Amino acid sequence: MTIISDVKILIVEDEAVTSMDLRSSLTDLGYVVCGVATTGEMAVKYAGELHPDLILMDIMLAGRMTGIEAADIIRAKCRTPVIYLTAYSDDSFLARAKITEPFGYILKPFRELELKTNIEMALYKYKMESALRMSEETTRVLLNAIVDIMFLVDTNGKxxxxxxxxxxxxxKKVSELIGSNVSELVTRGILSPKMAGWNVNPTQVIPRHFEEEFSGKWFDVTLCPVRNPKNDIVLYAVYIRNITPHKKHEEQSRQNEEYFRSLVEDTSDIIAILNNDTTLRHDSPSINRLLGYSAEHLVGKPFSILLSEEELPVLGCLFEEIMSNPGMVKPFNLKVKNADGEFFCLEGIISNLYGNPVIDGIVLNGWINPC
Structure with a gap:
């Protein structure tokens, strides 16, 4: 039973009888014969014009160009899969034909079953190779789009x-680095020995992650072992990210926090940092000295526990306004009570410093006066 297919096949054969037999067999098998070429030159021309899905190529053709030469040109230009047709099976022909990466060989005289099997296997192989090339190209594009360093190195450092x-x-060019040894870049001071994986245990089965200071910069490094089908570690995938700006920011934040803490602890004013729900995140020691509350008693509690009932709406309006205006600084006057229940006037300013890398909260700065 003939199965209709949309697969287009180009026949390259200079023997008229064989060409007619091929056309008839291919048609009976349901394939579309899009053209017949009798020389290598015609084959190259038709491959570019007709865009066949597969080419059946006789190795020995009339004219100056052999089927092998034609297949080599076609492979370079459009990568159309080629199956060789030949009456010769000696090693010299096969060795020359292998260079062009054919998708199969059919010895003359051919049988229809052999023809169909070779064609279907070639088309499947071409489909899988195309998908693999697409995957590899996608991976290459993604790797090159990343500004961080990435490479694959084997256990010998290649x-x-x-x-x-x-x-x-x-x-250097990417092509110049492929096949070279990572030791060259270590010697030149481009990679550290740890980045090159020199201290990695060859039996290590889990990714290794570390940070390293090298040549005045900080790097975040991950080394992941890659296994072959036998479960042996054969490669290491290495990812290196420059985190120097992040480290500098961390150090600056630490210094700012220490400076801010020293100011808070030494001041005679009351300073409190509040979250957006008015809970107290940090307070100055002066709260204990002036109002008699310990940090353990206040931190994590709403600031409203220091206020009288009539002051709660005032705090609510004040907080709503300050939270709606990032960077806003506003004076306030609230009645607060000390640990013994006595009320005092707390005057000062409240600031919205959300987004500030050091504080990131609401800062209340005030002083105590008798009411």
Whole structure:
């Protein structure tokens, strides 16, 4: 039973009888014969014009160009899969034909079952190879779009893949780094020994992550082992990200926090940092000295526990206004009670410092007066 297919096949055969037999067999099998070429030159021309899905190529053709030469040109230009037709099976022909990466061989005289099997296997192989090429190209594009360094290195230190970020750092082309040894970049001071994986235990089965200061910069490094089908570790995938700006920010924040803490602890004013729900996050020691409350008693509690009932709406309006205006600074006057229940006037300013890398909250700064 003939199965209709939309697969287009180009026949390249200079023997008229064989060409007619092929056309008839292919048609009976449900394929579409999109053209017949009798020379290598015609085959190259038709491959570019007709865009066949597959080419049946006789190795020995009339004219100056052999089928092998034609297949090589076609492979370079459009990668159309080629199956060779040949009456020769000696090693010299096969060795020359292998270079062009054919998708199969059919010895003359052919049988329809053999023809169909070879065609279907070639089409499947081509489909899988195309999907793999697409996957590899996608991976390559993604790797090169990343500004961080990424590379694959084997257990002997030989590069198997690198992205353009590393090539740029090394001052070389990607192709120049592939196959070279990572030791060269270590010697040149581009990678540290740890980044190159020199201290990795070859039996290590889980990814290793660390931060390292190198050449005046900080780097976040991850080394992931890659296994072969036998479960042996054969490669390491290495990801290196420059985190120097982040480290500098961390250090600046730490210094700012220490400076702010020293100011809070030494001041005679009452200073409190509140969250957006009015709970107290941090208070100055002066609250204990002036009102008699310990930090353990207040931190995590609403600031409203210091106020009288009539002051609660005032605090609510004040907080609503200050939260609606980032960066706002506003004076206030509230009645607060000390630990013994006596009331005092707390005057000062309240500031919305959300977004500030050091404080990131509402700051209340005031002083105590008798009411």
């Amino acid at each position: 590069f198997h893949a690198v992205n353009t970020a590393l090539a740029k750092q090394a001052g």
